[in-house]
Amino acid sequence: MTPLKPILRALTLVGGIAGILAVGWSAEYAPRWQPLRQSLQQSTLPFGMLAYGAKGKILRQLQSIQVLPNDELSTNPSNRRFDTTRAIVNKKTRSGIQVYGLDSTTPEELPSSSVMSQAMRNSSPAVLSLAIAQSDLSDPDVGLLTNSDAKGRNWERPAFLSYFEQSKLLFASGVGIRIHGGVARDAPKKSFRVYFRNIYGATQFAPRMLFDHQSDPVLLFVLRSEFETAGVFANSLAYDISRQIGAFAPYTQPVKLFINGEEQGVYILIEHINEGYLRAHFGHAQFLMAQSAVWAKPDSGSSQQYQQFVAWATDRSPLSMSEAAQKINLDNFVRWLISVIFCATPDALQGPILLDLTQPDAKWFWVNWDMDHSFAVTNLNAAEHAWEEDIFDRFYVREDPRAYLYHRLRLGSAEFRTYFSRVFVEVMNHRLTDAFLRERQRHYAELAEAFGYDAREFNEDVANFLTHRKAVLREQMNTYFATGKSFPCLVQSPAGARVEIDGYPEQSGYLGWYFEQTPITLSPMETDDHTFSYWLINGKETHHERILRYAITAPTVITAVFQEKPE
Template sequence: MSISTTRPSSTQHGGGTTPPSGPRVAGPYVSGPARMAPAPRIPLWAAALFVAALLCAGLLLERTSAVRQYRFVSLDMATKKDALGSPRKRQLLAEMGLPDVHAVAPENTAHTAALLEQARRDADPAMVASGWPVFAVRTDEASLNDPETGINVNHKERGREWERPAAVVYYRDGQERLATGVGLRLHGGGSRDLGISYRVYFRNAYGAPAQPADVFFPGTEGTLKRLVLRKEKTTSPGFINMLGLDIMGMLGAETPRFVPAVFSVNGKDMGLSLVSEHIADAHWKRRLGHDNFLLYSIRKGNDRAEFAALRELYLWIRLMPAPLTMPQAERRMDLRSMCAIIFGAVYMGENDWDQGALLLDKTQPDPRWTNIAWDLDQAFQHLSPTAPLERRPGWKFAMDEAKAVRMRLFLRLWKEAPEFRTWFLRYVVDALNHTLRPSERERMIAPYVAMERQLGREMFDQDMAAAMLAARPVQVMEETVRDLGAPAWSTVHVSSSCPVRIDDMADYTEYTGRYFMGQTVRLHATPQDGKRFSHWEANGVRHSGPDMELTVERATAIRAVFTDI
């Protein structure tokens, strides 16, 4: 018997069976239990094509913004969000093939404690007893040197994925101040392959939250979530980064807080080092007390907003019609901090100076970029107290950065704005004559001499440092005339039996200043106990009154005359 393959218009009743509604099937239809038609055979080429289509669809889906955002959020939840190692975080880490690094997880707590004990054994008792800041860092050897996952081996890699669990013990004034689990990352730019600089992160996930800043930098406020431990790359004359940051700060640039220290990593003594704040968004948020700012890091990756803002500044400097004026530039850039970094690099012979960051605090009534200095490990390496002018780099390293934002603005102002040239040359002579005068240089060097003696190690050639810095006032004046075309210069010597003020600066009894021709030197004398001011003598010519302003046209000798009351 055969049946019709036409589908009935309604369902059969009374125990009848409804024939299949799929494709027409040839052959007899047998009543009774339902019998399925045989599945069609799929050609092998069609199956392969289908699998390939699925793979392509998966690859395309992987590249969509939705999936990328999901993976980013998952990674952020699993690693960056500073919370305890929850099951959800562990699940996300497992999905992404990342290890569970949270030291507070039960299986990791014992390991962190073992690393801390090893770190305590690493700390040199003599260094601890000296009172110096001492950091002993311990981590698994694989975290440093494993070919696949070690941060020293894979020194080009960056980010939270390349942070490894570690432990640090910190001593100051001979006492243990901190012992905790931390996150450890490699730090630096071109020196990353040397394995001499690290960052440590304080996170709840490792067992310690942000630390009070005064634990590391006595007398400072706020908290810190990360520190930089940076070995001094060059040793002559010693304390190079620290002296460089001292000078930059004195000249008017922003600098991170820092202290000299020694540290070890897995028992390896790194020697004389710098411990400093890490200049990053989180740091400035704590320092400013708000997050309404832009922080552009030179030579590093930046977010879209920072990049766009700096690009706008760069284009403004490049395309602004000439002549560019000093007031126009001041509305966009803090010229003092900009010139501090440029002039400071010249003063120290720094050949790798265009680093650091620019900060724009948008809460200010008239926001403008401020310059931040860091990484001065090449300072003093091209200076000699006795080198003749033709063998000194002078402004060369600054001119090499002529296309950088700061130097491009400086050069436009120098060429187009007479008021800037006048202001900057005054800035130079005030820096050399007063800010970095001999007494200030001695005061700056003295703590490092004391620290070296305290530690009992040869770390600082203070005679070399003093000779280099003592030679720089004359050398910089000569170099500025040669390289920038500044006017010729001459000396002004002042002597007095009682302190007198010069250029509205400090009180002097003996003073030798250097001035470009046409600049003025201002002097003010006040009566002293048992003494009455009489008059000034400038190259033998008498000047009455306690105030005198003299235009420098040649070498000048000035004497303040006081008489007994």
């Protein structure tokens, strides 16, 4: 009897060869493959082929391609030379893109530039124009606006971007566009993410142009809309305050946005927390990064390592400050807490958690994110006056490790309560000075006027908030951290002489507020003309030592007495 297995192997081999020949014949002659053959002979490719196929890879390596949205875009006669045959794609999954040589195209010729009249360019100090195929916006099946809940790379659409300052075109490129946000996806005005990839053109925004030159390389940014009555600058102001406190927060800047030549109003460009942000602010991108939530999977790094941290953080047992300091950056954690408490951010448990993988003893830390509800500008806040909002009790133990850590440390560690109180006093007295807060409030009032944005009500509300917030927080600190009452301390010194207060050089006339458990520390700063003699406390000569550490238990005036040096 002939063995069965060799026969089956032979039949399989013959069948396989026949199958390959059949596929080859089909690809060469069958009508269904005609579009594919044509696409390989033309300058028009499906997105998937350009992104992942061999031909697309070669073109990208040669840097000889640029992306053009589908031909519904071109209503301006100057753009019609780009109107080649539309790419052949599965309409249900991906829009097509077209390619053409970069050498023959100038930034002014890109659709996002040519669609902009001089009046549009002159309309605001900074203008951003996007040009995108109308089908990629509003098609029922593949449009971004009509499928605003859809996420991921499959819902990124090719577009063009042009950026103008003082009406001058400074940068233009092909880009990728996605819808951005959580609940904002359901708002009438959408927010967007803008991606820079070599498949579209530039791999980053032009250096030293955005975000006060603090954020290069810019590989991705968010275009944030004003989707509530909150005031478009609330997020930006909260980020400025957070960075002044010492927390990490993105940089922002306003633009007037146009899409296909239609004005969309004032939007805010925001750094996105991605590889570019990490390189710009930390010098490298080797971080474990995850959304700060107990259920999150890291965007980069070990999922097991993050879950081990979550298990430790969410344990219900008492936690000492020294134990916490072995795992988390306590200074960052406390300054994040103070930033969201001061800004009255009701939905504060947002943003990423990171771990530097290049450091063997690295500690977990956080970056502030999405603070648009700050300053009690929305109905998420319940206090009668915005500045009275109590955020200390908003850290619900649910999904974020920070909430667990906050309650475990506040309730279980007297050392942490003292440490938190000391940093709070430092921030309120030396970082969030009245001068700083007034300057930031004026800055955004002036920006609103320059962009033609009616922010009068918001500016008035914020001015009142910033005026009253510190006093309310000092009372709330006693409720949650048992600090006792706070008292003012005025420090005086002769003209030309300066005193270092709590490690900060200050002028005569400094006024700070202190709890009994957070004493003031003073040290005279020698000058060419003065030498220190002694301290007066409430008019009494009591201390001759140079460094004075004094508990403030009542309203106090401290005077640094100097003598002029003999000539």
